[in-house]
Every structure is written in C-alpha cells, then in structure tokens.
Amino acid sequence: MKNQKSEKSLISPFFVFFLIQGNMIGVGILNFQRSLIDHAGYNAWISVIVGGVTIHIILWMIYRMFSSDQEILDLTLINKLCFGKALGLLFNLANVLYFYLAGFIVFRVFIEVIQIWMFPVMNIYPICIIFIVIIYYTLAGGLRTLAGISFWGSILPYMIVFPLFFFVLKYLHPINLLPLFNHTFKEIALSTKSMVFQFLGVECLFMVYPFVKTPDKSAKWGHAAVFFVTFIYLIITLITFMYYTEGQLKHIIWPTLTMLKIIEIPIIQRLEYIVVALWFLKVLVSVSISLWVAGRVLRTTLHTKLRWSLLMFLAGFLILFIFFNDRGSVRRLSELYGNIGFYYIYLYIPLLFLITLFKKKRKSAV
Amino acid sequence: MKLLKTIILIVISCNLTACTNQKIVDDIKIIQTIGYDLEGNNVKSTVLYPSFEKKGETNVQLLDTKSNSYYDIMPRLNTKTNTPIEYGQLGMVLFGKSFSEKGIEAVIHSICRDAQVGSRVQLGVAEKEAAEILQMSMKFHVPYYIAGMINQNIDNGNLPEVNLQTFLFDFYGEGQDPFLPYMITERGKIKIGGLVLFKHDKYKTNISIKKAFILKMLIENSKNGSYLLPLKEPRNQNEDYILMNSVNSRTTYKVNEIYPVPSIAISLKLEAQVKDVPDHIDLLREEQLRKLEKEMEAHFVQEIQDFITLCKNNMVDPIGFGDLLRSKSKVWSEQSFESIYPKLKTSVSVHIEIIQTGVGE
Structure with a gap:
C-alpha cells in the first residue's frame, strides 16, 4: 500500500518505533513501582509481562483495522465509520480531550519531580514557560521534527540513564523475589490494571499511521517498540524489587530516582539530579507526541489550523496548572486518567476492532 | 520578523544560565x-x-x-x-x-x-x-x-x-x-x-569488632577482614594466637525444614591468609597446614554457633534467617517467626583453605 500524502511530510516506518516508545515511556517510570505492588506485592513483575502481552494484542488490532479497509486512514474516520456522523464527532472530541489530558499529566508530574528533587522553593512558572516554548518549537515543525526529537530525545537519556543501573547491582538481593507465586490470580490481574497506566501511549499510532511511508511495513517496528517498553519496565521492576524490601518500598515515593542515590562517582556525588535533568528530554518527547495527536484529531474533525490549536493547548496548560497545583489533585487527576486509559485500551479499541470487522464482513457479503 | 526571532532566542538562552x-x-x-x-x-x-x-x-x-x-x-x-x-x-x-x-x-x-x-x-x-x-x-x-x-x-x-x-x-x-x-x-x-x-x-x-567479622562472613564476602585465633595447644604463653586475614569467603544457606521448627544448614567456605604463626608450626609442611585448617574450622563452627545463640538470646536477627524462611514458604509472618526463632535449629559446616602463608620461613 502506497501513501497518498506528499513524500515530504512522510516518515519512514522505522520511526514508528521511536514515536510509540517515546509516547509510552514518560514520567511514570520514575514511580510506577509503588502502585504496582499494592495488590500482587513482589509477584507484581508478572503483571508487567502480562500487561505487555495484552498491549501487543491491542497493537495487532490497530494494525488489523488499518489494513482491513482502504478507506480507513486515521482514528477520526474509524469513529465516523463505526458510530455515524454525529456520534463519531462526539467520540473524536472526546479523543482530543483524552490525548490532551495525557500530555498534561506527564507535563504536570514532571514539573512536580523538578519541584521535589531540584528546586523545592523556586517559582515554578518560569520553568513551565520555558518547557512550553520548547514543546511549541518541537510541534511547530510537524511530525518529521517530532520524529527526529523522539529519536534523539530517547537515545540520549537511555544511553546515560540505563547503564547507571549497573552500579546498583552490588546492592541487589535476589532472595526478595522469592517465593515466586504467593499471590492469587486476581491480585496479579489487579496489579496489571495499575500497570496499564504505564503502557498508555500506544494509541498514538491511530494518528501516526497515515504519515508512515509504507505503513504496512511498520508493524514490526510497532511491536518492537511495545516489546522494548515491556522489557525496560520489567528490568526496572526486577531491579527495584531486589534493591528494596517490600516494607521499604512502601515508604519511598520515587523508587527509581531514590535507587540512583546510592551511586557515587568522583566529582558528581549525586547522580539523580543529572538524571532528572536528562529525563526532561524524554518527557518532552512524550508530551509533544500526545499534543500532536490531540491537535491532529482536532484538525481532521473541525479543520482548525494546527498552529492555533497548539497555542490554545499550551495556554490551557498554564490555566490547568492553577487548578492542579498540589500533590493530591495531581494524583487524583492521574488516577482518573489511568481509569479512562484502562477503558480506552481494553474496551474502546477492541470495540472499534469488532465493529470494523463486522462491517467489513457485511460489505464483502454484499 | 527575523529580528524578533533573534531577540526571543537571546531571551530564552539567558534563562538557560539558571541564575536562580x-x-x-x-x-x-x-x-x-x-x-x-x-x-x-x-x-x-x-x-x-x-x-x-x-x-x-x-x-x-x-x-x-x-x-x-x-x-x-x-x-x-x-x-x-x-x-x-x-x-x-x-x-x-x-x-x-x-x-x-x-x-x-x-x-x-x-x-x-x-x-x-x-x-x-x-x-x-x-x-x-x-x-x-x-x-x-x-x-x-x-x-x-x-x-x-x-x-x-x-x-x-x-x-x-x-x-x-x-x-x-x-x-x-x-x-x-x-x-x-x-x-x-x-x-x-x-x-x-x-x-x-x-x-x-x-x-x-x-x-565486638571480632564478632563483627563473624557477622560479615555470614552475610557477605568477608574480604580483607582479619581475625585473631587462639590455638588449642599453646607451647608457651606468648605464642598462643595466630592472625588470619580473609581473602575470600562465601556462605550458603540451605533450609532443610520449615515446619514445625525450622532447621537451616549453614556452610561457609573461606580462603584465608595466615602470616603470623608461632615457630613450632611449620606451614610449609602439608600435614601441619591441614591440621591448622582443621583447628580453625572447629573454632569457627563454635564461634558461629555462639553468635547465633547470642542473637537468639537477644531476639535479634541481623543475619536474616527470617527473610530466608520467608522466601521459602508461601505463608510466613513475622509474628509466628519470632515465636519460633529461639527454637530455630542451625547446623554449621566450615571449610577453610589457607592459600597464602607469606614469603619468609
């Protein structure tokens, strides 16, 4: 299948990997362990694998939807096809809100990390504004700039941050992971539910797909991205479980960052500050992709100009900031988003999949 | 427009100095x-x-x-x-x-x-x-x-x-x-x-710092630790000790039984360096070396058992026996372990190898 869009605005299938994993790994990786162990305790690493496998299935559904019907180009058209014109419009607008919320939460939580770890007493608005200007710069360039940023914004932090965990190896106690299966199936399922929040972001493919040069060839890159993300989360989970005892982990709010406090190298005594600064790039990628998708959905439904919707979105960030200015409200908002995301992934996408499948069957019957 | 862009760029880069x-x-x-x-x-x-x-x-x-x-x-x-x-x-x-x-x-x-x-x-x-x-x-x-x-x-x-x-x-x-x-x-x-x-x-x-060495051996590699051992049959009073340095050690635990009373087998492998020994012991002679190793092994078995008894008497568990049992059983609670802890059975086996004896005779 060849794409009808002009060659200039297209990306090679290879970038699907960086866009999907760029949107999936955001700020949650710094503290997901806490909520993960709520139900399944130290068996929860199984939940990470289970979660990853289900996301593979969801991704497969998305690819099937696109390849099943030549008319389907992006999410807005799927909505229109499945729910009709009026209801489809409603769903499209809900999607704009959903992706916008995703971007805002990652943005807000990372600002909180900066507040807690780096500048506890500083006025946070200047940082927000700089952040917003950089997001605007990234998005103004279109998807190709975004793909480039998501390449470097992932490679650079990963190259520096992940090797750091080798320094922690000395302090690991593998015995923490035993006994292997002392939690029920239900507890593991509940932990998987809390893990889904970390896997959200795979749905950005809905809007990225039409921009891929040879979209059907990008499936392997998409699955590679999901596999990569699952693998990274699994490794971080296992290291965290071996580093902290279960009782200790319940007292630590940012386990991944606290873990890095043990590393001491000459000149730089505390590496977590560097990691927070570097992670800015990663968060920039995650926020930008979510906003781009929101802007894209808005554009195809209401034909607004991307530039203006972007400015509106970013101004909205500053306004939302006033309402979510403390820890409790941010946490409630992320919980709400996590719940919506859970149904988005496990209810909405399969529903779309079934309807398109059904319609196609009927079409071929006629 | 170009000028405006330049100005914005300069203003933004000023922020990067982070002078706050x-x-x-x-x-x-x-x-x-x-x-x-x-x-x-x-x-x-x-x-x-x-x-x-x-x-x-x-x-x-x-x-x-x-x-x-x-x-x-x-x-x-x-x-x-x-x-x-x-x-x-x-x-x-x-x-x-x-x-x-x-x-x-x-x-x-x-x-x-x-x-x-x-x-x-x-x-x-x-x-x-x-x-x-x-x-x-x-x-x-x-x-x-x-x-x-x-x-x-x-x-x-x-x-x-x-x-x-x-x-x-x-x-x-x-x-x-x-x-x-x-x-x-x-x-x-x-x-x-x-x-x-x-x-x-x-x-x-x-x-004491001497007992600390026993604990160090039990929970990690006791590399570089040193220990003064009394000899069983001293020939004269000043010569009744030997000094041992740990080069490498490894302790493995095996849980033999969990219910009703837990029983744990501890086996310790230690590679040691012995430099200062009384004159009557000739470390170049194989059988004397083996005899010394045997004597040290017996001493450490006793010391480790004493240390565990001390921990039990004080109801403290620095070695982590409770954690070891937790990892082996699906139902485990701290309370039930504490009630059983004084009765915990341990058997100790020590294997010592003297790998260095210095350069002089």
Whole structure:
C-alpha cells in the first residue's frame, strides 16, 4: 500500500518505533513501582509481562483495522465509520480531550519531580514557560521534527540513564523475589490494571499511521517498540524489587530516582539530579507526541489550523496548572486518567476492532 | 520578523544560565556530621561543618542546640549562624546510646523522606554521647572523619557493608534486623568498637569488632577482614594466637525444614591468609597446614554457633534467617517467626583453605 500524502511530510516506518516508545515511556517510570505492588506485592513483575502481552494484542488490532479497509486512514474516520456522523464527532472530541489530558499529566508530574528533587522553593512558572516554548518549537515543525526529537530525545537519556543501573547491582538481593507465586490470580490481574497506566501511549499510532511511508511495513517496528517498553519496565521492576524490601518500598515515593542515590562517582556525588535533568528530554518527547495527536484529531474533525490549536493547548496548560497545583489533585487527576486509559485500551479499541470487522464482513457479503 | 526571532532566542538562552536558587559554597554552612543525644526529655543535636579560611586548610566547626522535638533542629541552628545551613552533603548521623535506646525511627523516617540526603550516609551509635565523639573528631581537621573511618573499615576491615540504604533495607524489611557501627572512645581517640544490634529501631546489644567479622562472613564476602585465633595447644604463653586475614569467603544457606521448627544448614567456605604463626608450626609442611585448617574450622563452627545463640538470646536477627524462611514458604509472618526463632535449629559446616602463608620461613 502506497501513501497518498506528499513524500515530504512522510516518515519512514522505522520511526514508528521511536514515536510509540517515546509516547509510552514518560514520567511514570520514575514511580510506577509503588502502585504496582499494592495488590500482587513482589509477584507484581508478572503483571508487567502480562500487561505487555495484552498491549501487543491491542497493537495487532490497530494494525488489523488499518489494513482491513482502504478507506480507513486515521482514528477520526474509524469513529465516523463505526458510530455515524454525529456520534463519531462526539467520540473524536472526546479523543482530543483524552490525548490532551495525557500530555498534561506527564507535563504536570514532571514539573512536580523538578519541584521535589531540584528546586523545592523556586517559582515554578518560569520553568513551565520555558518547557512550553520548547514543546511549541518541537510541534511547530510537524511530525518529521517530532520524529527526529523522539529519536534523539530517547537515545540520549537511555544511553546515560540505563547503564547507571549497573552500579546498583552490588546492592541487589535476589532472595526478595522469592517465593515466586504467593499471590492469587486476581491480585496479579489487579496489579496489571495499575500497570496499564504505564503502557498508555500506544494509541498514538491511530494518528501516526497515515504519515508512515509504507505503513504496512511498520508493524514490526510497532511491536518492537511495545516489546522494548515491556522489557525496560520489567528490568526496572526486577531491579527495584531486589534493591528494596517490600516494607521499604512502601515508604519511598520515587523508587527509581531514590535507587540512583546510592551511586557515587568522583566529582558528581549525586547522580539523580543529572538524571532528572536528562529525563526532561524524554518527557518532552512524550508530551509533544500526545499534543500532536490531540491537535491532529482536532484538525481532521473541525479543520482548525494546527498552529492555533497548539497555542490554545499550551495556554490551557498554564490555566490547568492553577487548578492542579498540589500533590493530591495531581494524583487524583492521574488516577482518573489511568481509569479512562484502562477503558480506552481494553474496551474502546477492541470495540472499534469488532465493529470494523463486522462491517467489513457485511460489505464483502454484499 | 527575523529580528524578533533573534531577540526571543537571546531571551530564552539567558534563562538557560539558571541564575536562580544559587548556593555558593562560601556562603553556606555545609553540615557533614550530625549527632543526636537525649538530654532529659529534650533532644540535643550537634553538627559539624567545615570552614575554609586559608587555602589548603580546613577547619571543622561545631554547633549545637536543644529542643523538645528533633524536627525543628535546623531552624534552631539557623538562629546561631550568619549564613544558611545546608545538609545536602551530609555524610554521617551519629546517635547517642540513650537516644538509640529510646528508638531512632522518627529520625530514620525523616531522613528516608528527604530528597536531599544521599543513600550512602553512614549511621552509627556512640558509646556514651554523640556530642563527645563529634568534639573529639574536630581536632583532626578532616571533614567526614567519622564517616571515613567507617567506610575505611568496611573496605579494609571487619565491618560488613553498612550505610543508610542497608539500614533501611533491614529496618523496613520483614525477617531481618538492622545493625550499625558502634563508636567508642579510647584514650582520647575515636575507635570503632564493633556493631550495635537493633531490635526494630531500638538499641538491643553491642558486639565486638571480632564478632563483627563473624557477622560479615555470614552475610557477605568477608574480604580483607582479619581475625585473631587462639590455638588449642599453646607451647608457651606468648605464642598462643595466630592472625588470619580473609581473602575470600562465601556462605550458603540451605533450609532443610520449615515446619514445625525450622532447621537451616549453614556452610561457609573461606580462603584465608595466615602470616603470623608461632615457630613450632611449620606451614610449609602439608600435614601441619591441614591440621591448622582443621583447628580453625572447629573454632569457627563454635564461634558461629555462639553468635547465633547470642542473637537468639537477644531476639535479634541481623543475619536474616527470617527473610530466608520467608522466601521459602508461601505463608510466613513475622509474628509466628519470632515465636519460633529461639527454637530455630542451625547446623554449621566450615571449610577453610589457607592459600597464602607469606614469603619468609
């Protein structure tokens, strides 16, 4: 299948990997362990694998939807096809809100990390504004700039941050992971539910797909991205479980960052500050992709100009900031988003999949 | 438009210098050591910070304050200084004995929550008053003197790996109890007197530095530790000891039984270096060497059993037998383990290999 869009605005299938994993790994990786162990305790690493496998299935559904019907180009058209014109419009607008919320939460939580770890007493608005200007710069360039940023914004932090965990190896106690299966199936399922929040972001493919040069060839890159993300989360989970005892982990709010406090190298005594600064790039990628998708959905439904919707979105960030200015409200908002995301992934996408499948069957019957 | 873009770019890049929230080294007091003591119902805290007056010279200064709660110690200390106090470079927290007998959980909890404090901070318990030890360390004019002593002894001596992270690990973890270095004074000098064993957050008992080596062998590689062994059949009085250095060691645990009474087999493999032995033992002769190894093995089996008995009598579990049993059974609770702990059966086997005996005869 060849794409009808002009060659200039297209990306090679290879970038699907960086866009999907760029949107999936955001700020949650710094503290997901806490909520993960709520139900399944130290068996929860199984939940990470289970979660990853289900996301593979969801991704497969998305690819099937696109390849099943030549008319389907992006999410807005799927909505229109499945729910009709009026209801489809409603769903499209809900999607704009959903992706916008995703971007805002990652943005807000990372600002909180900066507040807690780096500048506890500083006025946070200047940082927000700089952040917003950089997001605007990234998005103004279109998807190709975004793909480039998501390449470097992932490679650079990963190259520096992940090797750091080798320094922690000395302090690991593998015995923490035993006994292997002392939690029920239900507890593991509940932990998987809390893990889904970390896997959200795979749905950005809905809007990225039409921009891929040879979209059907990008499936392997998409699955590679999901596999990569699952693998990274699994490794971080296992290291965290071996580093902290279960009782200790319940007292630590940012386990991944606290873990890095043990590393001491000459000149730089505390590496977590560097990691927070570097992670800015990663968060920039995650926020930008979510906003781009929101802007894209808005554009195809209401034909607004991307530039203006972007400015509106970013101004909205500053306004939302006033309402979510403390820890409790941010946490409630992320919980709400996590719940919506859970149904988005496990209810909405399969529903779309079934309807398109059904319609196609009927079409071929006629 | 181009001009506007340039101006915006310059304004934004000015932000990158991040000239806000500055903390210049000369204008703050960097606390490196804190000591907490109990005085009546009040907490007395003593802090050490370096002052750099002349180039190449460091002076260590002391500040102290009293309060009913230890939470407001920083603001109270602040009223005594001309520059702000920062504790991001904290290297050592020392507790007085009476303070640690009352429990140190509140302090530990607050340190654990603080993003500024590193995980390699050393904790310790003083024989009498923490303030006394801190005062004594001032005359060395070296920042982090006490923390340096502990770190040095972890690397080259008998102390097992210990710092804030290992303490929190044992403290919050189920089925193991924490331990901390024990700082004592001897003729006006500070000395590491061994380890303090904690029950939860309270001082329970202290063990000598020699016993600390036994614990080190049981929980990790005892590399570089040294141990003075008494000989069974001394020929004359001055010659009844041999000095052994640990080159490498490994302890493996095997749980033979969990119910009703747990039984654990401990097997220790130790590679040792023996340099100083009495004249009548000739280490170049194979059978004498084997005999010495056998004698050392018997000694360590006894010492390890004694150490475990000591732990059982005090109801502390620094070795982590509880954690070991937890990992082997699906239903495990700290309470039921504590009731069974005094009855816990252990069998010890030690295998020692003398791999180096020095260069002279």
